[in-house]
Amino acid sequence: MIPIPAPASQILFTPGPLTTSPLTRQAMTHDWGSRDAAFISLTAELRQRLLAVAHGEATHVAVPLQGSGTFIVEATLGTLVPPPGRGKLLVLANGAYGERMLAIAERQGRPAVALRWPEDRPVEAAPVAEALRADPAITHVAVVHCETTTGLLNPLEPVAAVVKEAGRALLVDAMSSFGALPLDLRTLPAAAVMASSNKCLEGVPGIGYALIAREALAAAEGNSPSLALDLAAQARGYEKNGQWRFTPPVQVVAALVQALRLLEAEGGPAARLARYRANCDALMAGMRRLGFEPYLAEEVQAPIIATFRAPPGFDFARFYRALSERGFVIYPGKLSQAETFRIGCIGALVPADFTRLLATIAAIGGTAA
Numbered sequence: 001m002i003p004i005p006a007p008a009s010q011i012l013f014t015p016g017p018l019t020t021s022p023l024t025r026q027a028m029t030h031d032w033g034s035r036d037a038a039f040i041s042l043t044a045e046l047r048q049r050l051l052a053v054a055h056g057e058a059t060h061v062a063v064p065l066q067g068s069g070t071f072i073v074e075a076t077l078g079t080l081v082p083p084p085g086r087g088k089l090l091v092l093a094n095g096a097y098g099e100r101m102l103a104i105a106e107r108q109g110r111p112a113v114a115l116r117w118p119e120d121r122p123v124e125a126a127p128v129a130e131a132l133r134a135d136p137a138i139t140h141v142a143v144v145h146c147e148t149t150t151g152l153l154n155p156l157e158p159v160a161a162v163v164k165e166a167g168r169a170l171l172v173d174a175m176s177s178f179g180a181l182p183l184d185l186r187t188l189p190a191a192a193v194m195a196s197s198n199k200c201l202e203g204v205p206g207i208g209y210a211l212i213a214r215e216a217l218a219a220a221e222g223n224s225p226s227l228a229l230d231l232a233a234q235a236r237g238y239e240k241n242g243q244w245r246f247t248p249p250v251q252v253v254a255a256l257v258q259a260l261r262l263l264e265a266e267g268g269p270a271a272r273l274a275r276y277r278a279n280c281d282a283l284m285a286g287m288r289r290l291g292f293e294p295y296l297a298e299e300v301q302a303p304i305i306a307t308f309r310a311p312p313g314f315d316f317a318r319f320y321r322a323l324s325e326r327g328f329v330i331y332p333g334k335l336s337q338a339e340t341f342r343i344g345c346i347g348a349l350v351p352a353d354f355t356r357l358l359a360t361i362a363a364i365g366g367t368a369a
């Protein structure tokens, strides 16, 4: 047998896959029969815990699905936005993930329009209200909670309020915020919230999930242009026999349930947010001391991932390699306009990890020339 070489011990300062707890990784050492009672019960715990994170037990249904975050976004848009003639999507875009939702809707043949803001500005509620007044055909509005492109926090509540006022349905890409930033379905009027296993829940990659309002799900039968990504059908399956329709990533499910138990043990989303905020504060202060300029203004920066401008003459590839060789994995930029790189604040990390990262950045020198 040729063993798979273990990667050199590295910690990930990335938005997912990210650094996980050893307890979460240990949960993956069993084989599970996907139709067995033990796994059905694990799936039930997963769905219950996902709802509990956002207080959606009374109003929403948790629908986990195989795949990365984009798969659940594609599944949710396809399931909830009806075909032409009955459905039209308005996407609020200030980064790559808003643009991706627009691309998905267009690929699905759903009428879709966008309202755009610069990548360093939050979306605003007033133009949304105006757009909904001007176009009665719009049935759904999609917004990204934390735009991971930059790390910017979009104002969910004001947007949700105008969408509700206009009688339309709100779809929230909460991929990089779910489990840390406040999101309470008892008060937030959202038809669906989408997220994945490998971000603030600190699970391993392989599962996306949507929390879908019961009435939105009931109205969505037959909408989906996809067989495998039909969340109404998958929700019916969970109701009927507690099972995934198609082969589930059983070890990933086990790891995610373990990660959700660890979230509860940590003190829930508020405690996790406090840890991420401490991480982010340590990072921002240290990077400023080293002369790096944050891309975002402080008031719109979420404590999830931070974008820094590349200094003049900066060689990201060399910088990345130098850090990686010393055990620290960071993340490239994703901006259309500016030369940047990113450092994640999420994952099983504490401020001391950032102190070590910053000392290493100081040692190799900002431009790593």
Ligand SMILES: *Cc1c(COP(=O)(O)O)cnc(C)c1O
Residues within 6 Å of the ligand: 015, 016, 068, 069, 070, 071, 073, 097, 144, 146, 147, 148, 173, 174, 175, 176, 196
């Ligand atoms: C990570 C992420 C996604 C999904 O990306 P995948 O690479 O498919 O997991 C979608 N939206 C946001 C805001 C994200 O951060």
